[in-house]
Amino acid sequence: MNARVKLKPGQKGTKKLLAQYGDSLVCVRYRYDVEKRKQVKTVELIVSETDWTPPPPKYPESALVPLRVGVTEKALQEQVRVLGGRWDRAQQVWFVRYGCIAGTKLEKLIVVETRMNTAK
Template sequence: MLSDMKAYAHLKPGQKGTMRLVEKYGEALLCVRYRYDEVRGVKLKTVEIVVDERPMKGPRFKDSDMVPVSVAFDETELREQLKKIRAR
C-alpha cells in the first residue's frame, strides 16, 4: 500500500510541519512523511516512531573466533606483522 504512494516530503522532528507530533510523541518520533495516493486522490501524513527499545545482545564475535580481515597489497608492514604471528 505505502510503496505505491509517492512521498513528497520527509521531515525530521522539529522541522515545520512536525511540531504537534513532537509534542505528542516526544523523543519517540523519528520522522514524518507526507504522501499522496494518486489512485484514491488523498494526501496522507505518516509518522515513524520508536515503540520498543532493548539493549543489544553481546558482541557478534568472541575473542577466540576467527574472522576475515582484508589487508591491502601496499600495506607491507602490516602484512609482515601478520606473517610473524602466523595469520592466514
Template sequence: MKPVPGTEAASMRVLKKLPVTARGALRLAAQFGDALVCVRHRIDDTGSFRYTTVELLISKTPVQARQERRVYVRIGAREFALQDLARRVGAEWDARQRLWLMPKRLANLLKLQARIVAK
C-alpha cells in the first residue's frame, strides 16, 4: 500500500481504532505481520473522505531506569500525621541527620519542596 499524497493525518479526526485481531484489520495484519500494532480509520475535516492508517512497530530497545534523585526533607517532631504519611509512601527516617530521605518526585507530590534541605 502506498501513502496517499496531500493528506495531513494530524488534521484528521479518528473514527475508529481497531486492534490487530478485529475484522477490519485482518487483511492489513496479513500484510504487515507482527509489526502491526493497530489500524485507525480517520475522516478529513470536510467529512468527504475516510482514510485508513496503520501503526507499525519498527524497533525495540531496552529501557534503562534513571537513577532517582533522593532529597532530605525536614518534617517537624510534632507533625505526626505528615511523618506517618511520609513513612507509608516509602520515605526513610535518617536519625543521624534528623531528616526524612525520599525521592524528589515524592517530595514534589506531597508539596514539600519548601522543606527540602540542601546537602
C-alpha cells in the first residue's frame, strides 16, 4: 500500500476528523492498494503526553572524537574533511569535533574503545 497524501489537521479532507478527534489529531494519510483497488484513510492520534528530559550528550560539543571510515568510502571521507576532520595515520581513524557530527549518520561511526582488563 502506498501513502500518497499526508494532510495536517485543518486541511481539506481532515475537517470531519478534526471535529471528531480535536487536538489529538496529528495527521491524516490516504493510502492506495493497487492490487485490491482500495483507498484507505488512516489517522495518527496522540494517545498520551508526558514530560521527557532528553539524555545528555555523550561528548562535549568541542571534543574531538575518532571516526572509523572505510578506505573505499570516499564520499564519507570527503564529508569528514569538509567538517574539518583530520586523518590520524598512527591510529587509522579520522578525528572531528563532536558538535559537527551530532545527530548525523557520521555519529554512528564513532570508535568506542573497550579495553578489557586481562590481569589475573
